[in-house]
Amino acid sequence: MNWIRERANLLAAVAVGSALIVVIPAVAEIYVLFQLTLFLVFAILALSLAWVWGFGGILCFGQSVFFGLGGYTYAIAVINLGESTVPLVLGILLPAGLAGILGYFLFWQRISDVYLAVITLAVSLIFYYLTGASAGSDYRIGTALLGGYNGIPSVPPINVPGFPERVVVYGDLYVLTAIMLAAVYGGLRGLLATDFGRVVVAIRENEERAQLLGYDVRITKLAVFAIGGAVAGLSGVLFAAWGSYVSPNVFSMTFTAQIIVWVLVGGLGTLSGAVIGCVLVQAAMTWLGETKVADTNLVLGAAFVVLVLFARRGLIPGTRSLLAGLRSRVRSAL
Amino acid sequence: MTQAPLLETIALTKRFGGVTAIDRVDFRVDAGELRCLIGPNGAGKSTFFRCLTGQFRPTGGQVRLSGRDITGAATHAIARKGVSIKTQIPALFDGLSVAENVRLATRKAGNRMARTRKTEEILTITGLSSHASQMAGTLPHGQRQWLELGLVMAGSPALMLLDEPTAGMTRQEVARTAELVRSLAEDHTIIAVEHDLQFVQMVADAVTVFHQGQILAEGPADAVLADRRVREVYLGQPPASDRC
Amino acid sequence: MLTRRTFIEGAMAASAVPLVGLRSARASEPIAVGAIYDLSGPLQGFGDNQWRCAKLAIDQINEAGGLLGSQLEVKLYDAQSEMQFYNQFANQLALRDRVAVVQGGLTSSSREVIRPILHRLHTLYVYNTNYEGGVCDRNFFATGATPGIYVDLLLQAAADRWGKRVYVLAADYNYGQISAQWIRKAAQGLGGEVVGEEFFPLDVNQFGATISRIQAVEPDVVLNVFVGPAHEAFYGQWASAGMNQRIPMMSTTFGGTSEIVRMPPEVVNGIMVIGSYYESLDNAFNQAWLPDFRRRYGTDYGYLTDVPIKDWYGWTLWAEAVRQAGTVEREAVIEALETGIGVDGPGGPVSIDPTTHHCFMDTHLAEARDGEFRILQRYQGVAPTNPAAQCDLQARPDTNTMFTPDI
């Protein structure tokens, strides 16, 4: 029974994955792909928080730090180097490294939930102010002007490694992003199935018991956090490449809260929920921006309140329990 | 000079603000012993345990394991040195299955195969094989106690600390637990905190009585339980076996 | 770098040009045009009136029979004050809606997000906001003023009235930084001096330290280049310390979001500003235009100054160019605009400078007085700044860059 269900889940994941990577780019128009690319970029970011918070139990209010750092690193490096391979790798490694340092700072002193949230939020805002204060020609790294609140415009796109002139844009960028999303999703799933993954979940479930069994909670959390940082960094790189710009807005409170909302809407403690929550919220915002039915804030705000009151645990867990309820009702009726 | 005891505390002290929970306790347990700690609520038994596992950082004094100072070491480091504890209220990974819970405790067993074997072995011993894929959070109380005992066993620890292993169990379950603990004592060193004096009599070689953060009496079970001061301390307390 | 850019542009041109280029304005079929404004989020205060002015221009065109016999059909997007939406919607306008022109955007970052996209996708872009200046791109036209002109005129007016020792308060923002450089240059030119200069992050709203520093320095005049709602807190704190009675205040940005009607007169009276449009202008065009605006939108819109009004000019200028070209095809419209085309409007006549793709326009010195701007002086046909003739799109039409003025 269980075995079948696991197989079914795997099959479903493969089906969704191949639809994303193969079918959609074949049928969708270029501007639709362009828009979907952003959703998928954000979905990767949502996955990073879903992993760090939903599985690692780390309430991080500064996931945008790693996203933004990834974007800035990529932008600065690619403007200087003119070839995107090294910048892409740097854009993943640097955020992971920062997450490592921050993690050492946080986890080696037992800092509890809300305090951790505040510290990560504060770090994010420090980045916001510092990048914001970089207007003017004095602030440059190599040939890249930081640009203050305006950010860095005209960031070159990703290219095929070794071929700076073969750029990955529009449809190609979509496919690349979809593959990355699938890889991150599959990678995190795979990681959760290993003994390391079990320890991660065990720590979330009962930190003290895990310690009493001899697991070093600090180093495990550090690893979780660094992996989350790397994934967020990747998302940031793709974001900068997608929009050809990056600005301090990515470090702002609004953006950082948005990531939390994606994860919560989908349901904390699931990976697929983060992806679905993110795509739904972003699609709703885009739709409101196009149709202007009503003030975006008004509609979205009301929707969140209603969602919480009627599907407390988020959409995916909510749907799951709804389905389970239906199934048992059907079964008992039979 | 004989070999160092497996566990030794020297003037171990723990204060919370103005309250002294553990007051200069000198305590030793030799390898292979099964020792029971008794004493009224608030005597400092659980705090003492928490100082041993590193969950509390002692205010003063020393904890030595096989002669090596482990005072103030991190909990996981002490656990890796072979100290394992069953806590008063079973601490489990509620969102994981019974089998996963046990598997997590088998980190010392070696490779994947060995861990799987060990997991199955423990599930059999604790009689939880049929619940292997059930979520630990959905187990009834008695089985939670057994599962946690299973976690402790799975690590093959040098020293087992059992904090009220029979709390909330039926008479029958207590007898089974006593049997299990006795069989474990054959190749483990065990310190158990217990209120149930019948259980203590069933299993213990020696008993240490805690009172107001200090050791009140220590010695063979029968002798200590017959001690007048010990009876006074317990006076007014209903026998633990009737408490639930 | 060069090879890469040419490649991208080549690739884009190959896919996009035929689609966009083939669009012809057959009669009866509406002409699609694109607008992106911030109609929600922190910039809504700007965006609402920008869109009102834009819509007024479009409606007036349509009511007068449309362009080349066709009605304009505007595709409006609300960017929600978020850069990512500018990116999304600019692509959508060019690739899906295939509009003849895109107008809109407010902040420099939004412009720098849109501009390269539309350049690549060969869709004309008109930007209608005052900004720091320097954009030089054949596909791009700007109706906004740049700070070089404004600060020159303001400091001259200050020198005539109060003196030449100026204290500068600016947003820590490209616009603020570049404005501050212009101010230094202008002060030097007048034989004056910048006696203090402070930059504020966009969300700072505590100015106590600054105000007491100004009190210690006692400048002849304070010139601010504030941006955004948090900085508005300054005026209340300035007045609360009694400074509005002591040291004159000038601003290149005050008024853009109806501050004049939102803030109590006793706080803002006397602030000297500069801009191409104020509701109190008494030219004949405005006498008819403003009532028309109010008839359509009521009186609940706040107060119009030159930021939203430029959107009216932008659309009207483009329409005029289309009429002259006889087509909405991009190349022909650019050429028509480059003839130095001009229109009359509520702020006076405005015409395109073919060299920079910026505008000649009338500029007015005004003073806040009891919920209204009192016009003090008019400067006719002020030319856009173009230091050292950096930008010359007639001589070098392939330029596509943003110059930082060498001040």
Added chain:
Amino acid sequence: MDHALVVGLHLLHAMASLALVCIGLAVIFGMLRVINFAHGEFLMVGGYAFVLAAGAGLNLWVAMLVVAPAVVGALGFLVERFIIRHLRGDIIATILATWGLSLFLIGLAATVLGYHQQGVAPPFGTIQIGSYSIGNYTFFVIAVAVLTIVALFAWLRWSRAGLLVRGAMQNPELAAALGADTRRLRSSTFVLGSALSGLAGAVLAPLAGVLPEIGATYVVKAFITVISGGATALTGTTLAAALFGFTSQAAAFLSRPVVGEVALLIVAIVLLRLLPTGITGRYFRKAL
């Protein structure tokens, strides 16, 4: 000398403003453990209530000290009754719901009130200190902050309701067992916190103006301050507000404003690293 005095006053004012911004949150988060992301919007509503009431011709002080707290208190009552209560302390649900509420209130203000509400000028004149002048309103802000904090202390310490609130904070079950209506207690505490936010929003409005998005300027600082304060909400928040207000204003005096903002955040981070349970986690344990 004049300069030192003026600097001192500005420092005091910065501390007082921060304390005002935080005080309502200190009650709602500190005492009820409700993470209210809409806190900034409660301040915003307070500011609008004041400005609209004053604009309608009501006496300035009635509008500021009565109407604004009453309106936001009523808003708080509705929010507690129809949202917070149903979440039963679920932190994650509360974050999402109050975040939604925050967006909703911003959208509502933007739609209904728009961006063109006329503000109110700071009343009172100025006083002259040497070559410096300072608005008397500065003193008023400091006074309101001090009085509010003192009143709240006194209420918690000496009134029966205060005792109940403290009891319920420590142990809700026990308080319920002792006959306290904890549900009503929670509701009225929430209303109190909301009303204080309303008051703060109104008092700060003449200096900060009112706009739908004004809340965003406050909410982050408020959270950082209250949480850094630690377990004992009122003492902790007061101390943290004093420390942070002082740091950021002093840094702004010595350097640029951006340094002030960053200094506040760095002090908060270092503080939480050194005292991982907040200022009052280790010291002032017996305080309120």
